Amino acid sequence: MASEQAREHDPLAPLREGDFHRINGIGPGIEQRLHAAGVNTFSHLASLEAEEICTLLNGLVGMTVERITRQDWPGQAHHFADELANARLPAAAEKPGPRQHYASFMVELLLEEDHTVRRTRVIQVQSGEKEGWAGWESERLLQWITAQAGITTLPAPAAEEALTVPRVLQEPLQGKGTVEMISPGAQTSSPFFSAGNPFTLDFTLDTLKVKPSIAAPLLYQASVEARRVGSSKVERIGETFGACAEDELTNLSIPIQGLVDGTYRLHTTALVYPASAEVPEKEGLYAFYESGLIHVYTQEGEFA
Numbered sequence: 001m002a003s004e005q006a007r008e009h010d011p012l013a014p015l016r017e018g019d020f021h022r023i024n025g026i027g028p029g030i031e032q033r034l035h036a037a038g039v040n041t042f043s044h045l046a047s048l049e050a051e052e053i054c055t056l057l058n059g060l061v062g063m064t065v066e067r068i069t070r071q072d073w074p075g076q077a078h079h080f081a082d083e084l085a086n087a088r089l090p091a092a093a094e095k096p097g098p099r100q101h102y103a104s105f106m107v108e109l110l111l112e113e114d115h116t117v118r119r120t121r122v123i124q125v126q127s128g129e130k131e132g133w134a135g136w137e138s139e140r141l142l143q144w145i146t147a148q149a150g151i152t153t154l155p156a157p158a159a160e161e162a163l164t165v166p167r168v169l170q171e172p173l174q175g176k177g178t179v180e181m182i183s184p185g186a187q188t189s190s191p192f193f194s195a196g197n198p199f200t201l202d203f204t205l206d207t208l209k210v211k212p213s214i215a216a217p218l219l220y221q222a223s224v225e226a227r228r229v230g231s232s233k234v235e236r237i238g239e240t241f242g243a244c245a246e247d248e249l250t251n252l253s254i255p256i257q258g259l260v261d262g263t264y265r266l267h268t269t270a271l272v273y274p275a276s277a278e279v280p281e282k283e284g285l286y287a288f289y290e291s292g293l294i295h296v297y298t299q300e301g302e303f304a
Contacts, residue, residue, distance in 0.1 A: 015083060017041050022080060025071035033057055042081035044106070046074045047123040047130050078128050085126065103149035107141070124148045192295050196258040201238065203268050203289060205250040210272065210285065220244050221280075222270040224254050229263040229293070237266075244272065259296045266291040 015022065018040045020031040037056040039045050045053070050068040057063045104125035110118045117136035122144060124130070131144050145151075193199055201224050210218075221241040227234050237256050244250040254268070268291075273284025 015080065015087070017084060019080070020045065020077075023071075023073055023076040025067065025073060030057060030060065033060070041125065042077045042084065043123070043125045043128045046078035046081055046128045047106070048074060050074070081128055105145055105148070109136070191293060192297065193259070195261050195296050195298050198258050199256050201254045201256060201266060201268060201291070203252040203254060203270065205244060205252065205270055205272065205287060207244060207246050207248060207250065207272060210246050217275045218244050218246060218272055219275050219280075220250065220252075220270055220272045222252055222254060222268060224256065225267045225269075226259060226264045226294075227267065229265070234267075243275075259294075261298050262296055264294045264296065266294060 018031075018035065020026045020034055020042075021028055026034075034040075034045065034053075034056065039048070039056065048056075050065045050073070053068050053073060054063060054065045106123045106125060108121045108123075110120075112118050119132060119134055120136055120141065121130065121132035122141060127148070129148060133140065203222060205220060207218070219241070220243070222239065223236055224238040225234050226237045237259065238254045240252055240254050242252075252270070268289040270287045270289075271280060271284050272287070273280035277283040
């Protein structure tokens with residue numbers, strides 16, 4: 001039975017990637033040295049200059065740039081790279097239509113002692129195409145890779161989409177409230193209040209389902225407005241602000257100094273937003289509460 005080494009160097013055996021001994025002038029020893037140096041494909045070898053190959057093989061007797069150039073190792077490697085690529089075409093042709101595939105590139109940078117780039121070179125592994133230039137030009141590198149790979153660029157998003165301010169809090173935020181009269185010893189819920197006497201609007205912020213997309217403390221600001229029945233005039237009669245936390249209920253007690261005679265509806269608006277918000281109105285969430293009718297009467301017990 002033939003040994004594995006004999007089969008590897010049999011000229012009649014199928015061509016395999018890295019079979020550099022097929023190149024005129026390269027024997028098993030040189031092939032092993034190239035593999036050890038990280039050169040394992042015909043496309044990679046074809047991308048190298050004669051001087052670079054000679055450097056990789058430094059120390060071998062009789063190895064010169066003139067020999068590599070005369071025998072044209074890069075040119076022979078390019079020929080075998082094409083042969084391997086063509087051998088794969090029939091299998092690819094059996095699957096019509098677009099297919100996913102890799103486009104592989106190798107970028108080499110020649111660096112100075114201070115790590116500045118003296119020269120850039122890029123190779124398209126599948127085709128063997130290469131390009132080089134002095135220094136570092138990131139835009140040029142990107143354009144070359146895009147052209148070689150045939151990348152289809154997507155259109156940029158519309159201007160109005162780019163200007164959209166994302167909400168940093170996720171819905172929902174809920175709120176509910178009650179209105180209570182402040183008396184000397186207790187608080188009692190009632191729709192009837194004496195004119196001019198203070199009372200409170202108790203409001204509960206439900207942030208159990210609020211999930212901030214950024215790590216920042218949550219703040220709130222709440223205000224109460226009163227609208228007298230039969231009138232379009234709205235008056236702000238109380239407000240408060242402070243800190244709250246996600247995943248909890250926050251109870252607010254908003255003091256109201258009192259109203260004149262009449263029947264009112266009270267509207268409460270609470271805004272919860274992260275402390276880091278530059279525009280709370282756009283980055284926060286709102287909760288609302290509308291009370292039932294509130295009757296404010298005079299000391300004589302007559303309603304307006």
